[in-house]
Amino acid sequence: MQTPNVHKSRSFPWHILVFLAPAVIVYTVFMIIPLIDSLRLSLYAITPDHQEVFNGLNNYVVLLTDPRWSAAFQNAFWNNVKFFIVHMVVQNSIGLLLASLLVAGGRARSVYRTLIFAPTVLSVVIIGFIWNLILSPLWGVGEGILKAVGLGALFAPWLGLASSALTTLSLISVWQFIGIPMLLFYVALLGIPEELMEAARVDGAGGWTAFWRIKFPLILPTVGIVAILTFVGNFNAFDLIYTVKGAQAGPQFATDIMGTFFYRTFFGSQLQLGNPAMGATVAGMMLFIILAGVAVYLFFWQRRIATYDL
Amino acid sequence: MTATKPVSERLPHTHWLERLAPHFVLIAYCIVALFPIVLIVMNSFKSRDGIFSAPFQPPTAETFSLIGYETVLGRANFPNYFLNSLIVTGVSLLLILFFGSMAAFALSQYHFRGDVIVGLFLALGIMVPIRLGTIGILRMIVSLNLANTLVALILVYIAQGLPLTVFILTQFYRQIPRELTDAAHMDGASEYRIYMLLTPLVRPAIGAIGIFTMIPIWNDLWFPLILAPSDQTATITLGTQQFLGQFVSDWNAVLAALTLAMVPILLMYILFSRQMVKSVTAGAVK
Numbered sequence: 001m002q003t004p005n006v007h008k009s010r011s012f013p014w015h016i017l018v019f020l021a022p023a024v025i026v027y028t029v030f031m032i033i034p035l036i037d038s039l040r041l042s043l044y045a046i047t048p049d050h051q052e053v054f055n056g057l058n059n060y061v062v063l064l065t066d067p068r069w070s071a072a073f074q075n076a077f078w079n080n081v082k083f084f085i086v087h088m089v090v091q092n093s094i095g096l097l098l099a100s101l102l103v104a105g106g107r108a109r110s111v112y113r114t115l116i117f118a119p120t121v122l123s124v125v126i127i128g129f130i131w132n133l134i135l136s137p138l139w140g141v142g143e144g145i146l147k148a149v150g151l152g153a154l155f156a157p158w159l160g161l162a163s164s165a166l167t168t169l170s171l172i173s174v175w176q177f178i179g180i181p182m183l184l185f186y187v188a189l190l191g192i193p194e195e196l197m198e199a200a201r202v203d204g205a206g207g208w209t210a211f212w213r214i215k216f217p218l219i220l221p222t223v224g225i226v227a228i229l230t231f232v233g234n235f236n237a238f239d240l241i242y243t244v245k246g247a248q249a250g251p252q253f254a255t256d257i258m259g260t261f262f263y264r265t266f267f268g269s270q271l272q273l274g275n276p277a278m279g280a281t282v283a284g285m286m287l288f289i290i291l292a293g294v295a296v297y298l299f300f301w302q303r304r305i306a307t308y309d310l
Numbered sequence: 311m312t313a314t315k316p317v318s319e320r321l322p323h324t325h326w327l328e329r330l331a332p333h334f335v336l337i338a339y340c341i342v343a344l345f346p347i348v349l350i351v352m353n354s355f356k357s358r359d360g361i362f363s364a365p366f367q368p369p370t371a372e373t374f375s376l377i378g379y380e381t382v383l384g385r386a387n388f389p390n391y392f393l394n395s396l397i398v399t400g401v402s403l404l405l406i407l408f409f410g411s412m413a414a415f416a417l418s419q420y421h422f423r424g425d426v427i428v429g430l431f432l433a434l435g436i437m438v439p440i441r442l443g444t445i446g447i448l449r450m451i452v453s454l455n456l457a458n459t460l461v462a463l464i465l466v467y468i469a470q471g472l473p474l475t476v477f478i479l480t481q482f483y484r485q486i487p488r489e490l491t492d493a494a495h496m497d498g499a500s501e502y503r504i505y506m507l508l509t510p511l512v513r514p515a516i517g518a519i520g521i522f523t524m525i526p527i528w529n530d531l532w533f534p535l536i537l538a539p540s541d542q543t544a545t546i547t548l549g550t551q552q553f554l555g556q557f558v559s560d561w562n563a564v565l566a567a568l569t570l571a572m573v574p575i576l577l578m579y580i581l582f583s584r585q586m587v588k589s590v591t592a593g594a595v596k
Contacts, residue, residue: 015501019416020428022409023472030469031435034446041445098339101332108333114583115340119347121579123529125551126571129564130346139561141349141365175343207328228437236439239531243551259441266445267536276445283442294437 039287042280052277059281069278073285075253076261079166083257084234086170087177092226094174095181100211102182103189113186117179124176128243131172135159159244162254169255173240177233181226188222189215220305228297235290238263258286347572354378354565361561378566382553387541388570391549398460398545399528402467406523407516410472414479415505419491429480435473440466441532451537458540466533471523478519482512521582528575546571 045055063069098116102109119127135142135158143155158168192215200210238259241249247264248271249256256264264272266279352368353361360373367373382388417429440447447466448457456462486508494504509516534548544552550571557563 013420013422016416016420016422019412019501019505023413023432023476024428026405026409026465026468027432027435027472030447030450030465031440031443032431034450035438035440035443037446037449038443094339098336101336104332105336106333108336110584112336112340114580116336116343117583118576118579119343121525121529121575122347122572123531123547123550123575125529125531125547125554126568129554129568130350133561133564134346134349139362139365144365178343232437232439236441238441242531262444280445283445287438287442290438290442 035287038280038283041277042284044277046275046277055277059277060284063278063281063285072253072256072261073282076256076258077289079255080235080237080257082166083170083173083237084231086167087174087230087234088227090171091174091178092181092223092230095178095226096185098178098182099185099189100215102186113183116182119176120179122176124173124239125243127172127176128240131175132159132244135168160251162251165245165251166255169240169244172244173237180229184222184226185219188219192218221302224297224301224305227301228294231293231297232290235286235293258282258289262286347576350565351569351572354562354569358562361565375562376566378560378562378564379570381557381560381563382566382570387544387549388546388553388567390542391544391546392574394460394543394549395528395546398463398467399524402464402471402527403520403524405464405468406471406475407520409468410475410519411479411509411512411516412505413472414476414483415508417476417480418483419504429476432473432476435469436477440470444532444536448536456537458538458543460538460543462537463533463543463545466537467527467530471527475519475523479512479515482515483508486511517585521585525575 041052042059043055043057044052045058046052063073102112105112133139133141137143137155137157143152146152146155156164158164196214197210200214205213235258237257241255241257241260242263245255245260247260247267247269249260249264262279262282265282266274266276268274349365353365355369355376356373357375357377360367360369360375364373369375413432417425417432451457451462451466454462456465491504491508494507499507528545529547530545531547531551534543534545535551538544539548541549541552550567553567554564557567
């Protein structure tokens with residue numbers, strides 16, 4: 001261990017304080033304290049005359065067991081799980097496929113990469129509206145494309161139907177964010193030395209075998225990072241559902257996820273008054289879910305997979 | 311195909327197909343990724359009839375129309391939204407990079423009591439989304455009389471952007487050879503002077519972090535909606551969202567508004583994309 005500033009050791013290291021203070025203060029005041037305050041509020045009940053009364057874990061019990069709350073909470077939670085599964089299965093596997101093709105893409109690969117990543121930099125509001133228009137039966141563009149490939153009969157107003165709205169929204173989000181797993185996988189694949197693949201080829205391994213037996217195990221750390229980023233992002237999502245479906249997350253809450261449920265609980269909606277304490281409780285549950293995911297990643301995934309130093 | 315044949319004899323057979331297949335899939339996916347965007351931009355320059363009767367055709371002499379843009383620029387406060395976004399994103403970004411680089415410099419260069427704890431404390435925000443503290447943030451902003459101000463957004467975005475910035479920059483400052491700092495100390499440079507000397511050396515990292523921090527701030531809907539929803543303080547994302555909600559049935563205006571909201575960020579993206587990907591690649595491969 002080096003101590004670079006021994007010669008000044010006796011005096012108080014003011015410069016360290018000066019360097020750290022702005023970041024620590026802004027971060028603490030506008031992120032950590034509000035988070036703690038929000039968690040504290042989730043342990044209180046607000047009386048009709050706006051007094052906060054300590055309520056223990058009662059709000060959480062109500063959220064999980066009182067039928068007036070638990071049905072909505074479970075609906076939002078399971079919808080969110082579905083939203084996440086679609087991302088994991090569709091977004092991350094296509095992302096991996098595109099990344100592995102990019103590595104073989106030769107000189108044009110920077111062009112492909114740039115184009116495929118483009119939707120990712122746009123606002124979710126814009127993406128939501130674009131797809132809302134394309135899938136609208138009024139405009140008929142979506143239907144027109146399906147007809148062109150002979151699948152016109154399949155068309156339905158997917159965003160409007162309770163049975164397909166959530167899947168459609170998940171796929172829109174997949175379409176937008178596929179650039180992120182693609183880029184992360186691409187970078188990981190680039191890090192694999194060419195000699196290793198050369199050796200595999202000499203040993204007679206075909207492209208498919210070589211990929212799953214050699215490349216995939218080597219990029220497992222990136223698979224974990226992509227999974228946890230997807231998890232945190234999905235359980236914190238809000239903008240897309242709000243833009244396309246509004247705070248009511250219709251039809252009949254079929255597209256309600258934790259973020260929209262949180263927003264509605266806190267701010268209220270046409271059907272209910274806003275409830276800050278219950279809103280804070282929903283946020284507390286979201287924090288718990290996200291931390292549980294992060295814990296699984298840190299203690300199971302990261303510990304168990306082998307990392308190879310290349 | 312037998313494995314005993316030498317590699318050189320087996321390769322040429324499958325070569326042309328194996329070479330073309332990735333391009334085929336990648337080009338197909340590029341079309342999937344870009345088609346919706348192109349469709350919107352193209353139709354924004356057409357009359358209502360043109361939009362509905364031939365959505366897949368580029369504007370022709372008969373269908374060309376700028377009526378949508380006239381509506382958007384005439385009725386909405388778009389220049390103001392744009393300016394708000396520029397101020398919020400620009401100021402937040404500058405302060406994130408300034409505060410973040412100072413903290414990262416201190417964490418990488420000095421050993422002091424609690425240095426690990428400060429590092430972990432700041433890293434907490436990488437995984438915990440700041441949105442979960444929204445209720446606390448709103449109460450604090452209201453008590454500070456900052457509701458419906460751009461300052462409120464800037465303060466929250468700084469807090470949001472700092473954790474990852476500090477974490478990544480700390481790694482980069484650590485890679486700077488010790489001899490450089492020692493030599494500066496010999497010459498009697500102050501700690502602040504050394505910060506000024508070392509920071510240009512991590513410039514590539516600062517560039518990449520800048521781009522990746524900027525995009526979510528520019529695109530955010532949540533905090534503008536909750537902390538500064540007034541028309542005066544609306545950012546381009548919130549302003550577009552509200553405009554689109556009001557003008558749903560005016561297709562010309564909707565398409566024009568979408569195009570206007572997309573173009574600046576796409577132009578910037580194209581300008582910086584090479585640098586952006588390069589820095590990610592460099593950071594990971596090293």
